[in-house]
Amino acid sequence: MEPILNRAELMAADNVLLLLRPSNPPLSPAQKASADQRPPEQEVFLAIHGDGRIIALNGHVDLGTGIGTALAQIVAEELYVQPKDVQMILGDTDKAPNQGATIASATIQITAVPLRKAAATARQFLLEQAAARWQCQPDQLITRDGRVGNPTTQQSLSYGELVQGQAIHLQVDEHAALKPVDEYQIVGKSAARKDIPAKATGQFEYVHDVRIPGMLHGRVIRPPYAGRDGGEFIGNSLLGIDRDSIAHIPGIITVEVIGDFIGIVAEREEQADRAARELKVDWKPSPDLPDINDLENAIRNNPTDKTRTLVDEGNIEQALQETHKRLTRTYVWPYHMHGSIGPSCAVADIRNDQVLVWSGTQNPHILRADLAFLLNIDENRIEIIRHQAAGCYGRNCADDVCGDAVLLSRAVGHPVRVQLTREQEHLWEPKGAGQLMEVDGGIAADGRPYAYDFTTSYPSNGAPMLALLLTGVVEAIPAALEMGDRTSIPPYQFDHMRIRVEDMAPMVRAAWMRGVSAMPNTFAHESYIDELAAEAGEDPVAYRLKYLQDERAKELLQNTATRANWQPRTGSEAPGSNRTGNIVKGRGVAYARYIHSKFPGFGAAWAAWIADVEVDQDSGEVNVTRVTVGHDAGLMINPDGVKHQVHGNIVQSTSRVLKEEVTFNEIAVADKEWGSYPILTFPELPEVDVLLAEKPEEPPMGAGESASVPSAAAIANAIYDATGVRMRQPPFTPERVRNALEEAGVRPKLQQPTSNSRKPGWKSWLGGLSAATLGTLAMVSPWRAAIPEITQPLTSPYSAATIARGAEVFAAGDCAVCHTAEGGIRNAGGRPLETPFGTVYSTNLTPDPQTGIGKWSFTAFDRAMRQGISRDGKHLYPVFPYTAYQNISDGDMQALYAYIMSQPAVSQNNPKTELGFPFGMRPLMAGWNTLFQSNTRWQTNPTQTAQWNRGAYLVNGLGHCGACHSPRNLMGAEKTGIAFLAGGEVDGWEAPALNGSSRIPLNWTEPDLYDYLRTGYSEQHGPAAGPMAAVVEEMQQLPDADIQAIAHYLANLDEAAASPSTRSTAPQTTAAPVAATTTAALAAVPATANSSTTMTNPLNDASARMFESACAGCHETRPDWFGVNPNLAVNSNVHSDKADNLIRTILFGIQNPATSELGYMPGFANSMNNGQIANLLRYMRSKFASDKPAWQQLEQTIAHIRANPGSH
């Protein structure tokens, strides 16, 4: 492929047609004066080469929205070529024109305009060239597929041929004749994104993938005042570093320190990464932040730099006194993260006075000015090569990391790639700013909107490049910008209106983020108008339509309401009337047009939302079930592209509104990973319906942000419709909604929601299992053969007496209790059985051949009853206590079979049991079933056998298990007798009890022990970690028989070794009979869980979300994932008296499992603080071990273990 020439090369090249315009960059709000002083120079917008290549250049970059595809469509349309023939160059400073930062969704609306004119100018020129050659008039000629042709003479020439041998520099004709819209062939038709095949195959080169020969790897170490950029301490807090602390790490090239900037360069990435984590650094203490977790007051107390009054119509002061009904409201918008999935990355190469920077920046030209300032060189020596990065939706750390990279490349004289960590991106990305909106106003007596006095306070968002601040090149003086005014004027007719903006300096580092200030402002406008409609007793849609001033807005809102089948509210139905149990449903509407850029700004696309929600009044959970969005962007260049943007806005803004909020500690941002800043996941997605207005005759409008803007108000209004409660501060988390409902008296004050009691609980149905109950659901297992199907004879071969006897057995066994659903057909199954592990549905017990057990022979039935194996060889869930039934006499079993087969067949498919996390796990069930069978085995040989003795010998002798697993007395000696193997401690790890005094929910059975010792993992108890992982690794040498002997001995330890008192405290250690032991062990879980008077439901707050985002993904049944997915419900460590092992595992992960098959776990020590881990532990305890007392002093324990990591 021919190389793409840069601007200077193009200007000097032959065989090319260039379309030029003098540079005219728009001012960025954050731009420094130095960047503006360059004389205007000619910039290239379009190049047509003699070889026919068409290169189009645009100063805006693709932020992951596929804008390159749309721009190519525009150029192709004007030039009469196909989009694939147009190569787009976006953003590179040495090639593309300077068109300012890629913000405000303005690429199509504004920056594409000169490109379109350039293409039209070029086409006109080519027509004239051909006309001159053929000596005819240009208007006799046509252009098609990259050729100019004369329909009369059949002559034609390609564009390349017309350009060959010339170097033509043309100014873009601002008045060039543009192709009429109604002749469009390409624009307005959906085009597939051209970058996706490369992205789907790993061919695409993101900035993260740039590799330069000789490239080294850099990491930075950031100061503790994370996410702040104002104050004297910034750039002035470093006391010193201890270079020796990383002397043990090979490959370190240099450690660069300038002010508070610290960077490490190493040969390999992992070396730099590790060194950055292990370098010892001393910092001065940082001054406290204002309490941003109390955001309303923090913003109120943040000094206003300037109050701008944007609108003052009528007499607002007087009108406020005259309102028929006056409402004074405060709305608070949280800080959000841009949350790019890829932390920022850059490569810099400073050699021979030339600075090359490969960057994912949003604003290459502004970045170049910043870097020139940082390096104190002329910006002409800097070239920014723009690559795509992870979607940013505003400004993330993409520029910052370029500053880091140039400093490190300068230090070592080699190209250096700097990759920020997840923690750094979370902490330091300039946040989407918090905002405070206050509304005073009300309605007139006839209900019309009368007065609106709106004040919005916006702590601004200049966010100078970090390297400039940390090195002290720029002083960290927070500056107030004018950015709080987007969509600050409501779209409704008020008799009296005043709109004021309080411009204020930032409190923490912030930058524009999708829907900047318009989304918060609209949240206030649209929540307020909804209240006014309710006060006026009018339907919220009708009310808006009545007072909207913009005809296009009305049309859109009306169409959206129709599409969503909006049912007008007359006011007679009170909020909360749509109720099923605890769940209330509601609908909300909101409308907005995103007005961007400096006030009064430009309007982008129009958007209207109708949101459907379900609110669980007990838990406070809000489920957005459906979103209908109407969107009017005028002419859509690429309608699919617009639709995908709208989809993206809907999903992302739903995430922001329901879940997102940056939290802060005393000095800094606190959230360092996705557990503490969770975003929406697939199971939480609403259904989405999008209505795109078809208006090809209208100019194209930016579609990148508009659909986000009404989201928060629509959802809040839906919550109001559902509950009667107005939410005025996102995110609408369960705890916030619970509080609001409690305050409003809609829901009684409760500690925690109570569990749903409509279905039979585990305990209640467990009682029904006292006799024969046929098992519930089959599982796949390779272990057992299917028993062939039979066809039941038409008449029963059994005598009436046998069937009658069977009926008695059936009744005694309460079979129908479980196998008949509420209100369902007898024995046809389908009853949901609540277990602690999830819902299990009973099966169809009638002799229907397809859906019941009609094809089961007696042999198959008998095996299922006694062994828990379904006819087809699958294992049954042990909810069905088949072990209890093995003692049924043969005669009774025959009779039972006879009776069941004589009953009417019912064809009924029952819901499939789909146990959720973690009990849907098939291997778990297989292991569980093994438990039952193996107990049967040792029942037949319960006394001290050769195996038992071998096990005892290994445990007490060779294995010296007691060394760790027995407590020590004050002299340091292992305790014996009752304390033997009663639990000890090693290397800071708790070595759990091996006798009956353990706290675990399921007893350690012999197979569990075998699995654990052989593989390092037991489904029932978790993986071996810490020192035990190493022990298991060692024991890989032992023959199977020895492992089995150890397991056998330990499983029978209590009978032989423990005292009677130990036994009595642990139901699962009852000595005999074996079948009863097994049942008791199983029963131990629910029985203890339910009998505990202190039981509450799991916490449902940030800790729950943290668990879901940071832990649940892996700790869930994933047969298609590498490694085991330990089930935390039965994990011994979660049930232990001490949290130590769990803390160690969370902090340091599992990087040395007993065998690599088990998989690995990352440590979270660098990513979660002690408070966050403590909350996570509290949640896990409440969720998985609610019968156990809460752990105490968690923060202190975590701090201690963090400081004393031990050697495992």
Added chain:
Amino acid sequence: MNPTATQTREITLTVNRQVITIQADPNSPLLFALRNDCQLNGPKYGCGLGECGACSILIDGKTARSCSIPLKAAIGRQITTLEGLSQNGQLHPVQQAFVDAQGAQCGYCLNGMIITTTAWLDHLTERPSEADIRNALKANLCRCGTHLEILDAVRLAVANKFPEADSAATRQPQTNQPQQDQTSTNPLEENSPWNRF
């Protein structure tokens, strides 16, 4: 906590059916070796904590998060990355489904989505429900809100594997794109000018 040795040593990996020998610390993250030594663009660094899925690869056909797995775990196993899914210039059916359903905005998460879907589908023996589909990608994060197109892509891939298409689980993607009906695969464009813009 393990004070793992920092010694680099020779390590032989099998990546995308090719054997490669590198010098590295066996305890360092596998992701770094794939990015730097193998020069692969598929697996992406997202969180380093197993939370987002961007770094996903296949180890012996199962999904693994290469950021949280040490290099030593890959020894003696088959590593497949996004690059290795397509063979002979033909897209893997899951890749094709993502292209057809336009399942990317920035595409940074795309690697994880495709890899996770591939292993999940390979292990499925029955047609999954809609809830199954969503749950399969529950621990894969996307910031661009591309979820709807990604779900379309997964439904397409599911429908290809379990062709009896009348079940509710395979309702047609919401996007009405003509490409949906195509079953042909796109050849890879080497050095496509669209690789970067």
